[in-house]
Amino acid sequence: MKKTIILLLSCTMLVLAGLTANAFAENDINLSLEPAVVQISAFYNGTTVKVTGQIPATAEAVVRVTGSGEELHLKKKGKVGGLLWMNTGDVSFENAPTVVMLYTPAAITDLEASPVSPFSFHALKEKVEILPATEDKDFLFGEFLKLKQKDGLYITHQDAVSYGPIENDTKTFTVEMTIPTMMKPGRYTVELAAAQNGHLIGIASKEMKIEMIGFPAELTKLAFGKPIFFGVMAVLIAIGAGLFTGILFKSKGGAH
Amino acid sequence: MWQMYLPIAGNSVNILTIFGLGGFVGLLSGIFGVGGGFLMTPLLIMFGIPATVAAASDSNQIVGASTSGTLAHWRLGNVDVKMGVLLLIGGIVGGTVGVQVIKLLRAMGNADFLISVTYVIMLGGVGGYMFWESLQGLKKTTDDAPVVKSAPQKESTYARILNMLPLQSKFEKSGVTISMVLPLFFGTMVGVLAAIMGVGGGFIMVPVMVYLLRMPMHVVVGTSLFQILFTCVNVTIMQANSNHTVDFVLALLLLLGSTIGAQVGTKVSKKLKGDQLKILLASLVLLVCVKMLAGLLMTPDILIAMKGGH
CATH class of the missing domain: 1.20.5 (Single alpha-helices involved in coiled-coils or other helix-helix interfaces)
Incomplete structure (x- = not known):
């Protein structure tokens, strides 16, 4: 009887601890952007956006910025006649984000092997469709990554998350995001993933907007209108x- | 501080770099009478400008540079308007035919191969011949041996054919009397090649005028610029209307450099002899040819590319 009571109490405490942990995670994972709207004026040369927020004291934060999915038409290069390198065919990439920028903490060196693996480029490959379907997806996606990385639009910044002091079992984090000049006007999603004890415990997101103002905006309106x-x-x-x-x-x- | 945002290209550039780039290509334009598109477009792509925007904006800046260059050459009496207009008409007809040829080649699936091979053969052939010929010319002028008057030379087959053609006309500035059919025909041929290769065609037109139309080199430069001006006006308006790829800010920055460069280039051109001009242009054309050949033979770092570039 005594053993049963102890077992029941232990189970109740574990369930309560689990519930508390879940409730804690959901309420205390948040982020904010400063500024949330990036303005491109005539002398714009890229900028930085500060991402700050809160996660549980023992968790790690990973921040990802993604642009909207686009359809890209590319040329595949190959050897013709065993001698000359030139364009040998067309391939299309569907649902490929315009931008993917990752900011990981020092504790996470291998994103794919971490609980935040859904944020990795490997996970992105599964979402992107490459046409014609008969093409070698692994090879083409690898080349696509190289192309985007060359422009600084697909990039992983390691050891880029700094933490503040622990207060009430939570800690603050800061990421200084560099916005390259090639990031076009549009809406971007900034996501925060928190990992704790080998699990992904929560994701929060905010929208970031890049817009042209003044002379560039007027000129673009004229060029297209x-x-x-x-x-x-x-x-x-x-x-x-x-x-x-x-x-x-x-x-x-x-x-x- | 010296950065400027290009709204159509969607990138930021250093003002001084683009100004310098414009100045360099404008200088070449003023010296040799070429638009410089075959040099400027790859350079702009290197600085992060999308290929389609680079080509269209370059056309826009060539309008300014060739206006400046044409004006300077006009003052020196180096523009043969009659010849320029005939070449221009031929160029427009050839360009239209060339666009259809490229459509057909694309449908056949081997357009890119033919474009690349045409490029290398044209650049290598034209550059190589010009280099060799002008080298011979320079050797002759430096030879101190007394000049012995030879017997009047027999008229070449090419000259006899030219004389047989109808619509013979005197081109005062060029100092030649040839059939009007000739500049129309060569203009068309260059137009076809230029459309296939996706360039203005200045570097093909200049050797055509020198070797096939037998115009003096200084008049060739002025007349070539005059013709390029009208070609690029047409291309700029077409690109702005159909593809929205003309970045006016980029063109303006390039212009500031290239118009000044074109003026300086014209002064330099005046001080150089015809053979010296030819050997310099030949070296430039051969350099581009070697670069293109290396690009075709060496394994690229990335085996896919955005559509729109060469």
Whole structure:
């Protein structure tokens, strides 16, 4: 009888501890962005966005930024006649995010082997569709990663998460995200994954927006809204600049 | 501080770098009478500009550079308008035919192979011949041996054929009397090749004018720039309207450098002899040829590429 009571009490305590842990995880995993809206003006040269938040004291934070999925048409290179390298066919990538930037803490060196593996590039490969389906997906996805990494749009920043002091069984984290200039205007998802004791205990997300303002915004509106006018204007200004320089050089007697 | 955002290219660039790039290519344009697209577009891609935007914006800047260059050459009396207009008409017809040829080749599935091989053969052939020929010319001028007057040379077969063609006309600036059919025909041929290779065609047109139309080198440079100006006006408006790929900010930055470069280039060109000009252009064309050949023979780092580049 005594043994049964002890067993029941132990089970109850374990269940309660588990429930507390779950409730704790859900309530205390959060993030915020500063700024949440990145503005591209005429002299924009990329920027940094600060991601801060809170996770359980013994957890690790991984932050991921992803752009919307796009359809990409690419050319495959191969050897022709056993000698010359050139384009040998077309391949399409569907649902490939425009950007994937990962920020991992020092404690996680191998993302694929960690509880946060759904954030890894390997997991992304399963979501991306490559057409025609007969193509070697592993090989092409590897080359696609290299292409995106070259532009700095698919990147993993290791040891990029810093933690604050522990208070009430929670700790704060900070990630300084570098926004490359090649990240186009649009909406991006910033996700935080928290891992604890070998498990993924929760995910939180926020939206980040990149938008053009001022001169770049007006010029883009003109280029897409009134393309013929834009083309003629570009030509006239170019001719004007050419004539102006010509006259300037003449008046200066052909300065070198 | 010196960075500027390019809204159509979707990237940021260093103002001084792009200005310098424009200046360098404008200088070549002023010296040799080439648009410089075959050099500028790959350089812009190297600086992170998408291939389609690089090509279209380059056309826009060539409008400015060739206006500046044409004006400078006009003042020096180096523009043969009549010849330029005939070559231009031929170029437009050839360009239209070339676009259809490339469509057909793409449907057959071996367009890229033919484009690459055409590029290397054209660059290698034109560059190699020009280099050899101008080297012979330079050797002759440096030879101190007394000049012995030879008997009048027999008219070549090529010259006899030219004289037999109808619509003979005198081209005052070029100092030649040839059939008007000739510039129309060569303009069309260069237009076809330029459309297939996706370039303005200045580096093919210049040797055609020198060797086949027998125009003096200085008039060739001015006339080539005059013709390129109109070709690029057309390309810029078409690209802006159909593909929205003209980045005006990029073109303007390039322009600032290239218009000045073109003026300096014209002064340099005036100080150089015809053979010196030819050997310099030949070296440049051969350099691009070697680079392209290396690109075809060496294994690329990445075995896929975005559509739109060469």
